[in-house]
């Protein structure tokens with residue numbers, strides 16, 4: 001068996017930065033929490049837990065018993081300004097690990113809304129990034145082109161002269177975002193479409209497409225809750241190749257060892273050590289056969 005790695009995969013700059021901030025805070029000696037899951041990877045979260053970094057969920061009740069002076073690290077996906085203010089008001093020290101690209105989208109969304117735009121926000125409604133963004137402005141959230149069209153028609157019937165803009169979750173598949181934006185433009189031809197898909201997302205998506213063309217099967221490594229990893233899986237699946245989605249090396253199925261060339265790709269929140277373990281296991285099992 002040959003193993004080929006995707007030309008772009010694993011930790012993006014935003015995730016790397018968030019992990020570094022959390023680890024740095026953990027070394028200061030005072031209690032450290034992360035607001036929700038810092039990133040979507042169980043193994044990375046486990047390593048933070050071992051260093052005493054605990055997870056604070058979004059509920060107000062979770063703040064009970066958290067002492068003054070505790071540090072709360074804001075997740076790479078960002079949080080709403082209301083939540084940030086709530087944490088500060090409780091005397092907690094904020095370490096903001098919001099990815100700068102997500103922060104830029106938050107501020108852009110806020111500024112568009114302040115300037116009278118109706119903002120269509122394309123993304124998974126329950127995803128932390130979208131939930132955080134919704135705190136910056138009252139947006140029209142849509143997940144698909146059909147939904148975007150429906151909402152745009154509704155807005156048009158209420159206000160045909162509405163100023164509109166389209167913003168997307170940073171980890172969306174480009175075609176999903178563009179088709180939703182196109183659906184809005186069908187109704188509001190002068191809608192502003194902001195390019196919000198992160199380059200790291202595009203690079204990883206393009207790399208997995210290229211990878212699929214030169215292998216017999218693909219292994220996608222990453223957290224099952226990671227939106228960008230799930231996207232890589234969908235792209236690989238669409239190629240028609242056999243695809244396996246795993247979180248850890250010991251989840252590699254027997255069937256993968258039957259292929260001559262196996263490609264490996266990983267989401268933006270997958271630590272390098274897990275990718276190495278997957279590759280090593282694929283190669284080691286080959287030697288054993």
Ligand code: SF4
Nearest residue numbers: 012014099101170198
């Ligand atoms: S994928 Fe892009 S936007 Fe998301 S955390 Fe990474 S660098 Fe930031």
